[in-house]
Amino acid sequence: MADSLKEHVDTSSKGADQFVEIYYKLFDTQRPVLNRLYRDSSAILWNGNAYSGITPFAEFYNKLSSSEHTVNAYDCHPLPTSTAPGTPGSMILNVSGFVKYSNESTARHFSQSFILSPDPSNGSFYVWSDCFRFV
Template sequence: MVQHTAVARQFILYFGSISKCGVLRIAMSKLAVEDETACTAVKKFTDLFYDAVDRKRNKMNFLYADGAMLVWNGNAIRGVEVIAKFYDSLPNSTHTLESLDCQYIDSSDQARPLVVLAIGKVVLGQMTHAFTQTLVLTLEDEKYKILSDRFRFID
């Protein structure tokens, strides 16, 4: 029996198998397909989200679930309408993402909740800041909406 390193075992779990001679067989496992599906959905959602924050703030209320909560640099804001008003009160912004990661929280849940980590830079008014943002997304009417949003300057 072939012994595999921990990295190889993780690769096998994610992608498929390694042949007897050690050659990687890349076959999309169920986990890899789910991950790819999540990444595609999150990329589309974050493109829409940051476009709304930067250019179409009147659309922000469509991106949050009922009862959503935003914690923006330590300030807690609850409720779709209050969150939309908060974003409206901010100076003009331009977000640039440098890193984006996501994973399902519980793939057996019908709402297919995802946790999303975005890292980037934002020009807010005349100031530039590095930021992290963590979103918890949930499906509502077959569209992802934000259930929880945590935004923090990191500079």
Template sequence: MAMPMDFKTYVDQACKAAEEFVNIYYETMDKRRRVLTRLYLDKATLIWNGNVVTGLEALANFFDTLPSSEFQVNMLDCQPVHEQATQAQTTVLVVTSGTVKFDGNRQRYFNQSFLLTAQSTPNNTVWKIASDCFRFQDWASS
């Protein structure tokens, strides 16, 4: 029987996973957007400035409509989500903010929140996006 992990170790692991994920996510968004859907669960939901996109095919179609981008993350916060809230599924809440410039548009501030869930195999753990909420922060640039 596995020993329960102490809370500090749990938080440290969540933070490490979040940092690795954020680096991968924004590099993929900027440079390899075609494969971005690999980071999402099959039934993941994206809310992009109030518009809902659900499922991998819809996500792929949506990402194809976005112009090329240059993201700069200025803030990252994360915390593990209590297992009672996620039916014992290992889950991490990740919040980022920064600036983004989409080709042909001005630079804008953004805020993005992810719910990541651990997908474990015998050899490793892969974090997948269950929920993603992106919003421009227009008030910050006025």
């Protein structure tokens, strides 16, 4: 049992590493592509504003000024799953850092929590839930 949990933690950690690198790079440099990481069923809360699905959220984030994220720390935790060891399951991912928008004079601290679910069609993760907040 302990080995199975360790394998799920290791798999989640590798997925989180890849996701954080890809997500913030896309947000800062290729924002229109960001919608590929979400689904129509994704639940999104951005600084107190709720979005159901990717279309209304994409309309919002594509209107934001250009940005530059600096991730200070992140941590993930696998959620209970019945998948086999080595097979990704869902995870909670918490990220904190700073973001500087081009229309603002200083960077702002942010906290973002994701629930990532495996996408069996391509072996990656998609955002099932996203909660962003300026701190």
